[in-house]
Amino acid sequence: MSADELTKRLREALDRDDAIRLLRAAIGRDSITGNEANVVSLLRDEMLSRGVENVKTADFLPGRPNVWGERKGAGGGNRLQFIGHTDTVHVDGWREHWAGTEREDPFAAPIIDGQIWGRGSGDLKAGICASLAALSLLDKAGIRLKGDLAFAFVGDEESGQPGTGISAGIKDYAARIEAGEIERPDFVVYTEPTQLAVYSAQIGFFIADITITGKSAYFGVPELGKDALKASHAVMSALWKHSDEIAARGEHPLIGRGFLLITGLTGGGFIAVPEECKLSLIRKLLPGESVDDAATEMEAVIRGAIADPEIKVEIAYPAGRDHRVGGSAAEIDPNLPAVSMLCASVAQSFAGRGAIEGAPFWSESPFFVNRLGIPAVYCAPGDIRNCHTFEEHVDIEEYLAGIVAFASFMARYCGVAE
Incomplete structure (x- = not known):
């Protein structure tokens, strides 16, 4: 069967109503981080009803489960993994923003102008549901x-x-x-929203919270104090210069240049020399950059900007992921056969999509690429630009095309049993 014939067969077999029902049901389960169990119960039932085998759930923290399973093939083919996260960001302000409209309930999943709206629709329940609906599509098309x-x-x-x-x-x-x-698995598709592009590279990052402590003194005798705000100004100036130097080092063809962004400043005193100031920043890393080296370099810049040894600096890293201080960058060879196969499957399912791009965000593929040595990409319906906002929605035709693309890729990568 040619690739075009496979795509045509899958399109004809697609159950649009079932696919849309599945996504709306998933959006309907509030799974804001910490409440993952609410959607995991639905996914477990859907996996079982769609013939996923060896379905298991286990808490990664008390009351917060993962769910996983598999469909064993006839033998002799590759093992393909689809994975996505069940939690979503908060809905603070959503109801107030959309009060009196059909979008008011963030979990109602209304269909408006060919789009399904709601928290988690793009990030990333459309990807999860597309992978499960793709399995059902293979079954309906009679493909083992x-x-x-x-x-x-x-x-x-x-x-x-x-x-x-x-x-x-x-x-x-x-x-x-x-x-x-x-x-x-031999290959992994992490279903972050990419508008059906294939992301073979992603940024790394770390967040740093910096506390600069001096000594308070009455404004009339400032010479008795140690000005933390003035020291913070020197630190920020040094960090902005450091960011420019980072950006000048080079550009990655898929994810651009590295940089450092100061995201917050608090501090000051009441008619007094400011004793404490706090800075927050995020550092963007490119593939090949060491998280440890980047953090060490940044710390040296901060400490080197403070001339007075009596002003103290503390640096904390609150967002450890696959690394103790943050998340590492990752990339795989975009010319791998599996990547090319996925790109072709998408392009045949939805004209103009399936390009190789880079992720402007950090998600969890480094656990596979860097920790386990398993190639992984991001690919799924949904537009990251409207995720985490009051505008979160997924285009229905893109979602349905994603199902066909995933089913086609499953067949081509795993092989079809005659």
């Missing part, structure tokens, strides 16, 4: 695979909720692969 399909839906990817957002879910899942409890 040689290789295995693995599905895993994990929590704690999103940041923002207190005490969460450290990738605890995928850390647990990756550890199970390392321990041999879960079979290693």
